[in-house]
Amino acid sequence: MSHHSIADIRKEYSQQTLDEANVAAHPIRQFDLWWNECINSKIEEVNAxxxxxxxxxxxxxxxxxxxxxxxxxxxxxxxxxxxxKGQQLEENPRACLVFFWKELERQVRITGLIEKVSAEESDSYFHSRPVTSRIGAWASPQSQVIESRSILKDKETELAESFDGKEIPRPLHWGGYRVKPVSVEFWQGRASRLHDRIQYTLEENGKWKIERLAP
Structure with a gap:
């Protein structure tokens, strides 16, 4: 996508507003709207x-x-x-996610509780990954201190040989987490730094309270 077309996209969305009277009643529905607009705009690394x-x-x-x-x-x-991060989530199963789609001048902040996804869900995603990524999950002691990169490459070669022609199982130390939101904020850039901020807060009755925050 050319710089010119990205600039046009940003201009188009910076003219949009975010009003508590018009947003979806559920934050996932609102996220879905913005997510699809990002996908359609062909923004790189939308899921980062x-x-x-x-x-x-x-x-x-x-x-x-x-x-x-x-x-x-x-x-x-x-x-x-x-x-x-896995150690921290074990100690304190809460997290915050932030999406920043600068081309559309939009940000989404999600605060929630952490749970591991089911083994079946982790298995399904693991087996959808490229072979090299599956071997990498076995080869890397993530976040641990290692002496050199060659240790990783040697381990990768060793594993590739041992798994050659065989199904690569998911390591039990690798899998998914789900962030279950309790608060979601949508931020839309506006002129003069008077940005729109709409916050959803999960209430005890399971409904979502929608409020505007000052920029």
């Missing part, structure tokens, strides 16, 4: 999102991961359960 976690003692950490699916139950990503 910041995942923020914290240890039980409050130590924060954040990194970019890829969204692999979403539905009314929440937002799913996959990783090594023994990684640093």
């Amino acid at each position: 999102m910041t995942l923020a976690t914290a240890s039980s003692d409050g130590l924060p950490a954040a990194r970019i991961v890829l969204l692999k699916g979403y539905d009314d139950n929440g937002f799913v990503f996959f990783t090594n359960y023994n990684s640093f």
